Structures are given as C-alpha cells and as structure tokens.
Amino acid sequence: MLRRPLVALLALTSTLLAFPALTAEQTKATPTAKEILAKSTPAEWRKPDPQNLIYMQLPQGRVVIELAPDFTPLHAANIRTLVREHYFDGLAIIRVQDNFVTQWGDPNDDDNGDKSKIRSLGKASKTLPPEYTRPIDPKLAWTALPDGDVYAPEVGFSEGFPAARDPASGQEWLTHCYGAVGVARDVDPQTGSGSSLYAVIGQAPRRLDRNLAIAGRVLEGMPLLSGLPRGAEPMGFYTKPAQRITIGSVRLAADIPAKDRPSIEVLRTDSPTFATLIDAKRNGRNAFYALPAGKVDLCSIDVPVREPTPAIKTTH
Amino acid sequence: MLRRPLVALLALTSTLLAFPALTAEQTKATPTAKEILAKSTPAEWRKPDPQNLIYMQLPQGRVVIELAPDFTPLHAANIRTLVREHYFDGLAIIRVQDNFVTQWGDPNDDDNGDKSKIRSLGKASKTLPPEYTRPIDPKLAWTALPDGDVYAPEVGFSEGFPAARDPASGQEWLTHCYGAVGVARDVDPQTGSGSSLYAVIGQAPRRLDRNLAIAGRVLEGMPLLSGLPRGAEPMGFYTKPAQRITIGSVRLAADIPAKDRPSIEVLRTDSPTFATLIDAKRNGRNAFYALPAGKVDLCSIDVPVREPTPAIKTTH
Numbered sequence: 313m314l315r316r317p318l319v320a321l322l323a324l325t326s327t328l329l330a331f332p333a334l335t336a337e338q339t340k341a342t343p344t345a346k347e348i349l350a351k352s353t354p355a356e357w358r359k360p361d362p363q364n365l366i367y368m369q370l371p372q373g374r375v376v377i378e379l380a381p382d383f384t385p386l387h388a389a390n391i392r393t394l395v396r397e398h399y400f401d402g403l404a405i406i407r408v409q410d411n412f413v414t415q416w417g418d419p420n421d422d423d424n425g426d427k428s429k430i431r432s433l434g435k436a437s438k439t440l441p442p443e444y445t446r447p448i449d450p451k452l453a454w455t456a457l458p459d460g461d462v463y464a465p466e467v468g469f470s471e472g473f474p475a476a477r478d479p480a481s482g483q484e485w486l487t488h489c490y491g492a493v494g495v496a497r498d499v500d501p502q503t504g505s506g507s508s509l510y511a512v513i514g515q516a517p518r519r520l521d522r523n524l525a526i527a528g529r530v531l532e533g534m535p536l537l538s539g540l541p542r543g544a545e546p547m548g549f550y551t552k553p554a555q556r557i558t559i560g561s562v563r564l565a566a567d568i569p570a571k572d573r574p575s576i577e578v579l580r581t582d583s584p585t586f587a588t589l590i591d592a593k594r595n596g597r598n599a600f601y602a603l604p605a606g607k608v609d610l611c612s613i614d615v616p617v618r619e620p621t622p623a624i625k626t627t628h
Numbered sequence: 629m630l631r632r633p634l635v636a637l638l639a640l641t642s643t644l645l646a647f648p649a650l651t652a653e654q655t656k657a658t659p660t661a662k663e664i665l666a667k668s669t670p671a672e673w674r675k676p677d678p679q680n681l682i683y684m685q686l687p688q689g690r691v692v693i694e695l696a697p698d699f700t701p702l703h704a705a706n707i708r709t710l711v712r713e714h715y716f717d718g719l720a721i722i723r724v725q726d727n728f729v730t731q732w733g734d735p736n737d738d739d740n741g742d743k744s745k746i747r748s749l750g751k752a753s754k755t756l757p758p759e760y761t762r763p764i765d766p767k768l769a770w771t772a773l774p775d776g777d778v779y780a781p782e783v784g785f786s787e788g789f790p791a792a793r794d795p796a797s798g799q800e801w802l803t804h805c806y807g808a809v810g811v812a813r814d815v816d817p818q819t820g821s822g823s824s825l826y827a828v829i830g831q832a833p834r835r836l837d838r839n840l841a842i843a844g845r846v847l848e849g850m851p852l853l854s855g856l857p858r859g860a861e862p863m864g865f866y867t868k869p870a871q872r873i874t875i876g877s878v879r880l881a882a883d884i885p886a887k888d889r890p891s892i893e894v895l896r897t898d899s900p901t902f903a904t905l906i907d908a909k910r911n912g913r914n915a916f917y918a919l920p921a922g923k924v925d926l927c928s929i930d931v932p933v934r935e936p937t938p939a940i941k942t943t944h
Contacts, residue, residue, distance in 0.1 A: 410854055461778065462778065463921055489831070490831045515831055515832055516928070519909065519917065534726055534727065535726040538854075538858075539724070539856060541855045601835065604835075605779055605837070606779075608778070609779070609831075609832075609834065
C-alpha cells in the first residue's frame with residue numbers, strides 16, 4: 313500500500329484513479345502548487361531588502377527572518393542595532409513550549425539567570441513603545457482574503473505578511489500565524505526591545521494579536537525552531553542549561569558582501585500567482601482530496617520562498 | 629528584565645502591576661486555567677473507556693491516544709485488533725513533515741520499502757470504508773462553540789473531541805486540530821486501515837476534514853511527536869532508516885491490569901468548567917494580555933487531561 317499519500321493539498325501526483333461517486337468535473341485535478349509556481353513570472357517575486365533580512369546560525373543550520381518595518385519600525389531598527397553589535401552571538405534558545413513558541417535571547421535575563429552576567433544591549437534601546445497596531449495606510453499593499461476569520465473583521469496579506477484590519481478603528485496589525493516572529497516582553501507593554509524574540513511553532517495563537525509586537529516572519533529554517541525537544545519546565549523552559557541550543561551568530565544581510573548572500577526571493581502576496589495558489593488551496597481537488605474545503609484560513613496559507621541560486625554554506 | 633512573560637493566556641501570575649490606560653475593570657484579572665480547574669468537581673471529569681485508550685511507547689516516553697468509536701467505529705475496532713496482535717511493536721515513525729503531521733507505521737509499506745518484508749495485518753482488515761463523516765446523532769453530547777469557523781457551518785465538541793457539523797447535510801465529523809490522530813490511506817478513499825496513523829503537529833490542516841478519517845486524539849505525549857527532527861525528504865520522510873524513531877510497543881489499556889493503568893481523566897467538554905475555560909480564553913484579560921481576543925477558534929482550545937495518581941513507568 314502506498315504510504316505517501318498524506319501530502320499537502322495539491323502537492324500530490326495528479327495521477328487519477330477512478331472510483332465511485334466522482335463526476336468528470338470532480339476528477340479534474342487542480343494544478344499542484346509546484347505547477348502553479350512554475351508558471352510565475354520573475355516580476356511576481358521580490359528580493360527582500362537586505363536591511364530587513366536576518367540570518368541566525370544554529371548548530372543544525374540557518375534560520376532566515378524578514379523584519380517588518382512597515383508595522384514595527386522601532387523594533388526593526390533596534391534589532392538591527394543589536395545584530396550589528398553581535399548581541400545575539402553565543403546566546404541561546406531558552407525555551408520551546410509545545411504548540412506555542414520557541415523563544416531565544418539571553419539565558420541570564422530570566423528569573424533563574426545570573427543577573428550579574430546579563431549581556432549589555434549596547435547602543436540599543438532597552439524598551440520600546442509597543443507597536444502592536446498601526447493606522448491603515450493605503451500606500452501599503454493589501455490583498456484581502458475574503459474567506460472570513462474568527463478573530464478579526466478583515467484579514468489578508470500586507471507586503472508579504474499575514475495581517476488583519478479593523479476598519480472601525482482604522483488600525484491594522486500582523487497576525488500570529490505559524491512562523492511569525494514576536495517580541496518577548498515583561499508585563500508592561502513598554503518593555504519589549506527585540507533582545508528576546510519568539511517564533512510561533514503551533515496552532516496560530518491569535519489571542520496574542522494586538523497584545524504583542526510582531527517583528528517579522530521566518531522565511532527559511534522553521535524546522536530548526538519547531539523540531540526541537542520541548543522544555544520540561546513550565547512554559548517550555550529547559551531544565552538544564554546544557555539543553556539549550558546555542559546561537560552561533562546572527563547577521564544582517566546588508567552587512568554581508570552581496571556575492572555571499574543567499575539570493576532569497578519571496579512570492580509577492582499581491583501577485584496573480586499568489587491568488588491562484590490561494591484559490592487552489594481553497595477550492596482545489598484531486599484524486600486524493602476529493603472534497604474541496606471551499607474556504608481557507610489566513611494562517612494556513614504559505615507564502616512561497618525560493619533561492620534561485622544555491623545558498624552559501626555558513627560554518628559556525 | 630523578566631523573560632517569562634510569554635505564557636499561555638491566563639496561565640500567568642495574577643500579580644497586577646499598574647500602568648497607564650487600564651481601567652479598574654481592565655485590571656481585574658481573569659482567573660487562570662489552573663485556578664478554574666481547581667474549582668472543578670469530580671463529576672466533570674471522565675475516565676476514558678480502557679477499550680479506547682492506547683499507549684504507544686517511544687524511546688523518549690509514552691504517547692496516550694483516545695480512540696473515537698462514535699465517529700470511526702470500524703477504524704477503532706481494526707486498530708484494537710492490530711494493537712492486540714502487537715502489530716505496531718518495532719515499527720517506526722516514518723515521517724515528520726513540518727507544520728503538518730508526524731506519521732507512523734510499517735517502513736516497508738512505502739514506495740521505498742522492501743515489499744517482501746511488509747508486516748502482515750493478521751486478522752485486521754486491510755481496507756475499510758472511509759468513515760469521514762457520520763449522521764448527526766442527538767444522543768451524542770454536543771457543545772456548540774458560537775464563535776464561528778472559517779471552514780464549517782457549526783463547530784463545537786462532541787464527547788470530548790473537537791468537531792464540526794453541517795445541518796444542511798445532517799452530517800458531523802471530527803476536525804483536524806492539533807493532536808488529532810488520522811488514518812493514512814492510499815489515493816482510493818477505501819484504502820485506510822489504521823495500520824498507519826498520523827498526528828497533526830502544526831496549524832490545523834482543516835482542508836483534510838472529510839477527506840480523511842480521524843481515529844482519535846492524543847491525550848498525552850504530543851511533545852514526543854511534535855518535537856522530532858523533520859525529515860529532509862519530500863513530505864518529511866527520513867533520508868536514512870536509522871533516523872526513524874522505533875516504536876517500542878503499543879498496547880490497549882483494557883489489556884493492562886487495572887492497577888497498572890495510568891488513571892487518566894479528561895475534562896468533560898459538556899461541563900460548566902470547560903465552558904468557563906473557553907470563556908476565559910475568549911474574553912479573559914490580565915496584566916499581560918490587556919486586550920481580550922473576544923473570540924476563540926475551535927482548534928485553539930485545549931481539552932484538559934490529568935492523572936490524579938502517578939503514571940506507571942513503562943520500560944522498553
């Protein structure tokens with residue numbers, strides 16, 4: 313028996329097997345994501361600004377994060393300052409809470425840490441205004457998702473990021489979908505700085521929306537953050553310091569010679585190909601998935617990322 | 629700076645710090661989940677039927693699964709038969725696909741396997757009818773979640789499981805939320821047997837609803853399935869057989885002497901305490917989460933599980 317069937321929708325073979333209760337229309341397989349992407353044009357892909365691209369080197373590989381200065385400009389600037397100071401080098405992933413987040417930062421900057429060894433933030437700010445929402449700006453691209461949402465009046469994509477809007481308040485904000493990179497903080501909303509960040513690794517914790525700042529999104533390397541042993545302590549903290557994963561280095565793409573940068577490209581979320589992908593996920597069917605969902609949830613939509621030329625191999 | 633703030637909503641300290649823009653009402657913290665559960669009554673907890681409880685022993689610990697015979701009776705019976713034959717003992721976790729599923733079964737029962745070594749299913753059926761949906765039955769407990777849903781006309785909990793309904797068709801079905809255990813199959817809907825199962829480890833892949841049978845739900849041990857290295861091959865298959873995680877044993881609680889069984893209890897999803905928990909998640913606020921979400925998504929609700937007496941330690 314074939315045991316490879318549970319593929320993501322439309323990524324399957326389009327081989328059709330006849331079985332009862334399917335009409336001719338139903339057996340016409342929707343193109344796969346790969347097939348749809350193969351027809352994309354170069355103009356539909358964007359190269360993220362090197363000022364917004366961060367490479368975090370972990371023992372098992374590289375995580376690439378795109379900052380979102382349209383939504384959290386002060387945090388983006390502060391994180392750039394921290395990265396340029398090599399603040400994160402040698403710090404660690406300090407907790408992995410199942411179905412929630414993986415968080416990294418200074419292990420000593422914690423209840424159980426050695427306060428005398430807390431690393432200085434250098435020229436970076438220790439605290440920042442929250443930046444949880446921003447006024448809706450017609451100049452920012454907005455691609456509405458008409459499928460509805462449990463949490464927000466309107467959802468869609470803004471400049472590549474899953475986002476939500478409330479026309480009544482005139483505000484928009486990034487959403488805590490899988491791969492969102494948020495800013496850890498103390499109880500006071502003013503206490504985030506970007507020196508400790510978390511990535512969403514489970515079911516979208518949308519209740520965090522508008523209660524925490526989202527600094528960006530993981531473009532590559534999510535499995536390096538999600539596929540880690542969960543910490544046994546409350547909130548997923550590791551019991552022993554040796555269980556933490558040490559961060560080799562964190563660098564800004566802009567500080568790496570252009571020839572050494574991976575040529576990462578992200579599909580534009582206002583492109584026709586992205587719309588086709590969403591519709592294939594919403595209404596697509598094939599021999600394996602005979603019944604289309606009819607709708608698609610904001611956080612179940614992946615924004616495709618590619619590297620047209622081979623990535624550099626960073627050693628650590 | 630305290631670095632333990634990013635706790636799940638309401639699991640936080642209720643210590644209140646005063647800061648601007650909060651009214652007296654806003655600073656009244658909602659009770660935490662722990663506080664709410666502490667007030668539950670014994671009658672609000674149920675002991676799953678030992679005929680429906682499965683223990684899967686992995687190298688790192690034990691996974692407990694509750695079967696859902698109300699929704700997938702033929703699959704439950706077949707899985708019981710397989711378990712009683714010790715079919716799963718020595719088989720393996722064969723793939724971990726990021727933000728999707730962890731799947732286990734016979735590594736040889738796959739495209740790249742050695743067909744001559746496929747393990748016999750013994751007296752179990754090799755194929756079963758799909759059991760993707762079932763007629764709505766007023767005799768089954770149904771606790772509606774009024775918050776809305778992107779995918780289904782109605783959602784809620786049925787006998788402990790997150791589920792969806794369509795009054796128009798008169799059908800109901802279990803939903804692919806985090807921890808759902810589904811039945812892998814070939815392209816033909818009739819080809820599932822329960823000999824290969826998957827658990828959802830990421831954003832709920834609700835497009836799988838009504839396209840695959842859900843055999844049950846993981847009650848304990850999700851981190852043992854979600855915190856695994858992702859396979860590097862397409863669909864998360866492991867590149868080398870040595871990377872697979874071997875299953876020590878799979879047993880039915882009913883086949884274990886009662887005194888040796890963990891005394892697992894699950895909060896009734898039709899209990900007042902469960903309703904209070906949901907509302908705390910929906911409308912709760914505290915010093916950290918100043919803005920309530922106002923709504924809650926079906927798949928973001930955890931059904932509490934407890935072990936009033938210590939678990940047995942199974943060696944393998």
